Amino acid sequence: MNAHTRLADAETPLDEPVSTRIRERILAAGQRFHANDNIASFIEPGELQQLQQEVESRLKDVLESLVIDTRSDHNTQETARRVAKMYLQEVFRGRYVAEPPVTEFPNAEHLNELMIVGPIKVRSACSHHLCPIIGKLWIGVMPNQHSNLIGLSKYARLAEWVMSRPQIQEEAITQVADLLQNKMNPDGLAIVMEADHFCMHWRGVKDDTSKMTNSVMRGSFLKDANLRREFLSLMNRS
Numbered sequence: 753m754n755a756h757t758r759l760a761d762a763e764t765p766l767d768e769p770v771s772t773r774i775r776e777r778i779l780a781a782g783q784r785f786h787a788n789d790n791i792a793s794f795i796e797p798g799e800l801q802q803l804q805q806e807v808e809s810r811l812k813d814v815l816e817s818l819v820i821d822t823r824s825d826h827n828t829q830e831t832a833r834r835v836a837k838m839y840l841q842e843v844f845r846g847r848y849v850a851e852p853p854v855t856e857f858p859n860a861e862h863l864n865e866l867m868i869v870g871p872i873k874v875r876s877a878c879s880h881h882l883c884p885i886i887g888k889l890w891i892g893v894m895p896n897q898h899s900n901l902i903g904l905s906k907y908a909r910l911a912e913w914v915m916s917r918p919q920i921q922e923e924a925i926t927q928v929a930d931l932l933q934n935k936m937n938p939d940g941l942a943i944v945m946e947a948d949h950f951c952m953h954w955r956g957v958k959d960d961t962s963k964m965t966n967s968v969m970r971g972s973f974l975k976d977a978n979l980r981r982e983f984l985s986l987m988n989r990s
């Protein structure tokens with residue numbers, strides 16, 4: 753074995769794709785890493801940049817397999833880099849970064865009146881085709897004296913964190929509900945989402961008029977039909 757071969761052998765672990773290192777940590781911890789899971793706690797400082805480079809190189813292979821001449825086509829020379837950046841830093845960012853900081857305030861005045869936020873614009877992508885999902889979200893909260901209150905902007909920040917992952921709408925809205933439920937511990941929580949799915953508009957069935965609407969009702973919104981009606985009627989005016 754010459755010095756060059758020994759050096760190459762010693763370097764093998766460093767040549768391992770960064771995605772493999774991250775995946776091994778997640779598996780060792782027995783955690784899930786579905787498309788709509790957040791894996792930020794398994795990514796070490798500096799690795800996100802390496803992951804972006806790895807995705808860029810794989811996307812180059814995809815363009816190669818699509819028989820696109822990225823060397824002479826001035827429009828696609830930088831496409832792999834741009835798409836990798838878009839996935840990691842923008843549209844799927846919610847998988848890779850930690851939850852945004854949210855200050856929780858005690859409900860000092862024991863407020864117990866209905867509060868509605870919306871429509872919050874949501875942007876996501878379906879996990880089946882990675883096509884955009886663009887829609888609106890309304891959140892209703894009924895606090896009690898044990899609830900925490902959060903700042904108005906934090907509803908949008910938390911929703912964005914959950915939505916900027918490949919999702920299906922039913923699971924996305926449940927993730928938003930679980931997050932708010934744990935943070936605020938309200939008496940009742942109501943969430944409605946209405947969205948356009950571009951996997952239906954742009955391709956496939958090419959139905960560009962239908963939208964998907966779904967709702968999650970918890971606690972007092974589930975038990976009290978009048979409260980539910982009040983939320984739905986006020987929501988429809990916004």
Ligand SMILES: Nc1nc2c(ncn2[C@@H]2O[C@H](COP(=O)(O)OP(=O)(O)OP(=O)(O)O)[C@@H](O)[C@H]2O)c(=O)[nH]1
Pocket residue numbers: 878879880919920921922949951952955956957
């Ligand atoms: N339930 C649910 N389905 C979704 C969502 N987003 C996209 N879909 C659907 O996921 C389905 C995937 O269906 P498949 O039959 O596996 O894939 P496909 O052959 O490409 O389906 P077509 O879209 O009918 O061409 C499609 O019917 C999509 O419309 C979502 O958020 N929730």
